[in-house]
Amino acid sequence: MTQKDPKLLIQPGPQLRQQMTTPVVMRDVWYALTPATLAGIWFFGLGAFLVLLACIAGAVLVEWYFAPEEKRGYFLGDGTAILTGWLLGLTLPPALPLWMAFLGGVVAVGIGKTIWGGMGANIFNPALVGRAFLLATFPIAMTTWTAPGDFFTIPSSLFALPLMTGVVDTVTQASPLGMMKFEHVDTPFIDLLFGNTSGSLGETSGLLLILGGLYLWWRRDLDWRIPVGILGTAIIFSLILFMVDADKYPGPIFTVFSGGMLLGAIFMATDPVTSPLTQKGTWIFAIGIGLLVVLIRVFGGFPEGMMYAILLMNAATPLIDMYTQPRVFGRELDQK
Amino acid sequence: MAKEQLAYDEFMKGLWRENPVFVQVLGLCPLLAVTNSAINGLAMGLASFFVLLGSSILVSLFKSYIPKQVRISCFIIIIATFVTVVDYTLAAALPVIHKELGAFIPLIVANCLILGRMEAFASRNTLRMSVADAFGMGAGFLFALVSLGAVREILGVGELFGIALFGANFEPWVIMILPPGGFITLGVMLLYFNWLEEKKNKIDKQLATEDGVN
Amino acid sequence: MGDLGWIFISTLLINNFVLAYFLGLCPFLGVSNKLEVSFRLGLATIFVMVVTALCAWFLNTYVLIHAPYLRLISFIVVIASVVQLIEMAIKKTSPALFRALGIFLPLITTNCAILGLAIFATNKGYGLWEGLVYALGAGMGFTLAIVLMAGMRQEVEKVNAMPKLIRGFAFNLIISGILSMAFMGFAGLFSSS
Amino acid sequence: MSEDKVEQAAVADEPSPARLIGTLAIAGLVSGVIIIAIYLATFETIKENKARELREAVFRVLPNVSKMQKLLLKEGKLEVSYKEEKGEEPIYAGYDDNNTFMGYAIPSDGPGFADTISVLYGYRPSDRKVIGMWILASRETPGLGDKIYKDAAFVANFDDLAIEPPIVATKRGKSKPNEIDAITGATISSVAVARIINKGNDYWVSRLPEPGAEPAYVEVETPPEAEDAQAQ
């Protein structure tokens, strides 16, 4: 053969790689979130869309500002900042002043991610860090829920000046969880399923969230153990309570479809960075969240406990990982 | 003259260069617990300042009479005495502040800053230097308490020393007066001090190399 | 929820000594880089706290009733002596632990969490059993917080990705802030039902 | 320097145990003297501060009251008490200028959103109503839970409130005599206050004397001592 040798590449094995890459995973999550997001915008109007944009803007700005100069394109390229802002936005009330939403995005990425050293290094779910910060900072604005309304009406509270209170001029309405907790009033299942209730802008529609989850599961981007573990535990725990006193405690169906349960179980708790690596650990993590959610919702001071449950289990994740190392092949056979 | 310079140096050291909070990170529990307003920070700072100064004077005066083996116990007794004095005085003179600070006044005893200064400085230096040191460290601690309290009060309530700053429509950042806000605010302030330090080091290095070139 | 149960839950989770009262921050921020050491320090703290609660109750009931002005000084002296004894015991029984705790053993003596426990228990007017449960809750709360913290810090040190600027206390304080925020979820637990 | 010499000297000759004990004893003695001095110097003022604070609280929850006295439950009977005593928690009786009995001020506490809430409330036995409420101590969330004493509208809920059936906090506007309006965003704290008052009523209402048989106001030379009415 006279032909010159092609320039051969030397690289370590294995030579084959599966086709899934991290940006593709992130992109998949975007697609999975889209239906529930559109539903939220449909129910709560364009204002909800603005809140979402403000969150994403805050998140992306911080990510961009603190990324090392040469890595800027790459840092944004993986799409996690947008996802963080997006997820945060979905957990916010639709009439939240935009400056607060923006601040939430800044805190989510700044304190939730950047200071830890960027993607993959953080222990707590960044979006939830942002939300926990907002809830502790602006407790009233963060629990003022507007009823689903006209698509083109934008609540004027959105445009409150920075540092100032927003005045909500649309119809406010207690969220299903609040009604249950403080007044023991149930919300019809159909409304919970399609999302025609007040609440955070992205968590009202149970059906679309489940669809998104199924898509992620089908794409193998999602550890099915986490949602199954969380929802299963919550159902069992709430069923027990429901059987003890059906008037006082919410039933399992309400527990699953109300509030941030589905959004949290499908999109937040499953954040791979902040959930355990090992299968056994994943189960512990999921069951822990399920128990804590029902505990906080039923016995605690807040109507919604999903965020705190996930953050608490995030904190425990390193320990869970440490103590659930899988048995190495061929070791400790007698204990099997 | 030289002595003046030295004492001044000790003072500045405590206030800024080796600030007990921002640089040495000591005495955090009273610091974080009471700084939900600038006025509380001020009161706590003054109380600690007084205890530090008084104990420093006593320890430095009697240092040669206290055997090494029992010095820690003696220091603690001295500090506890001053703390009790502050506690009762505040309760009598400023009951409202005393109620706000609550159990954290007695806890000044457990402030590692004070015991640390006794052990590291007052028991080894002259009265004059010890007083300068106590003034510096006390002022540094006070400075930290008031600035932390001010930041938390401004954002948390929209006031400074009880004076409203932003008008009626201000949306308070409640977290700032809650425990997490304390942690995070101090963390961010430490970050700022680290950043200043790094910047200064960079400039120093630059100067050094320039000198070398010249 | 009985009163004792609520006292326990309250000090363990809702009013966690470290995360809500800022007590015991020195060891919490200083020792929490190794899980093993943190855990043992936590156990030691639980033990010291229970002993402290006993001492405080004894002093309050039999001694200080006649001389309230000696409260602070007698707490300090008694607790310091008790801790001293425990130190000696640890030194004898577990030299490894003694080495691991290093400079923090003397600091346990002046650990604000321990003095704080005695003072809070007195201010709340707790009796013997309430005081003991309070001490147990506070000690376990401290252990819980420091163990979680140590787990996270070990993990973070492995990643080694943090900007240099933020390493050390600034970072630990911010983690503590987030942890404290997460613990806020327990607020109001068992008080409304 | 001279300090170094001192230290060297101290290291050189090991002090005797007697000297160690002596040093500590002297330190203890000096500190004892200082503490007792400051205690004696401030004792009266502190006591007055506390008494004044208590008096203000009692007068706040019992309208039109100008005099008060401390009552203790002894063997099932309420008796006037002047001294500081351990054990049973006291309640306070309020009287107007004509020494007419106006109501009881009852302290009660219980878990709130953050920590224990201590409440003092006024109770008028003649028509079985709560007639005033004041928070003695709480660590509720600033700006939210602390409205239980900062929000005048909430406090006013308790100015005329039936205690039977037990007090209920509602979010939809009160419509019954035993209902109070919960604070928006601080429902738990509001519910907690109602519960704490119910708890106080559960204990005290059955133990109080029949209306009309309240202890009469006793004029004393020295004002009644009311020291440990509250835990700081």
Next chain:
Amino acid sequence: MNLFRRLSNSFDHGVFPHHHKEQTEQLAIQRLPFGKRFVIPLGQHVGAPAKPIVQAGDAVKRGQMIAEPGGFVSVALHSPVTGRVTGVDPERYADGTFQEAIVIEADQYDAQQMEVHPIDWESLSIEAFISEVQKAGIVGLGGAAFPCHVKYAIPDGNKIRHLLINGAECEPYLTNDHRQMVEQTEALLYGAEIVRQKLGAEEIVIGVEKNKPDAIKALQDAIKPGQPVRVMPLEVKYPQGAEKMLIKSVFGVEVPAGKLPRDVEVAVNNVGTIIAIAEYFQTGKPLIERVVTVSGPGVSYPANLIVPLGTSIREVLDYAGGLTDETRQVVLGGPMMGDSIADLDAPMLKGSAGVLALTENETGRPPEYNCIRCGRCVEACPYFLNPARFARLAKARMFEEMAETYKVMDCVECGCCTYSCPSGIPIVQHIRTAKDHLRSMKGKVQ
């Protein structure tokens, strides 16, 4: 879960790469014509290098021994051709390094025929059998090139009950074992019988992945009634062909860490190895050639070839039509555990099961992202290790913790973790770094 795995004849975890075998699985084995120059490296097997017993200028016959074993864990080398030794010099190796090798110039006019000397294996004692296998230069042909006779030296107290023949061939692209099972079924069964009798095993199990139905059928048809042989179809999964995984799949038993298959009464041999043994005892031909799959999208005419050992990789590729312009990388062995080739003139070795030419499509790498702890590697690792943790710890240079807490030394570098990583982290590389470091530290301590 375990029951389910038992039913599907497989091990836990592992990955499912596309097998890409369609290019060559239907192509009959062809013989590669003899080239001119043959390079026989002395150390092409695990263990001590062989010692040359020829010099420059010596005439050698095809099948003649040219190097004797350099110890017990070592095998003999034989000349693949009749010709003349031109030297014993350092020669370029496939990875670019230089190694001592015997270079032989083929005699152009020789017919390269070999005399047939069947060996009476039945009368051999076990020791004599072992030494015959060593003399034949037979090593494991699956890729690891572990001297075969060492496996047969069973210490007292151990007993072999099962002879397990590895026909899994889980590496993508490779079909050499597959074709051999189809075309040389008789030889395989004959060789297996020899080994079974010599080791005193009770039965022979041939594990074959289910994507080779023709091989399974050929074997089942060839088994005579009463022969203690069974064929076991296995799930198509990588690394099904790893020794310990195969044992787990077939017998449901885990070989304890640090132990060998013989500790669970199993001996494992590759299909090619068994056929080589059969040929040696039938005809006296030592291991001088092997079947190689030449495949990959960068090859014009993929093929399964009998390649005399020592032939250069270039000759093999040229026979298969040469490399296409899109070729970016040539791999010796399978794509999962094989290595990139730096020099196409390097020789084919005993352990070279395949020559693959890969294009941008297979070798392109996305940029490396941070680990997002997705856990795909943990779910892939057949050894139940924690590769994500390895990568993290290795970056922080915490090697001791990797060994003590996480058992990095148990890793066989099968590559499942790197394969499955969506962030493109070269986990296996990190593990190798750590292992090298740990080995050198251990050396220092001793």
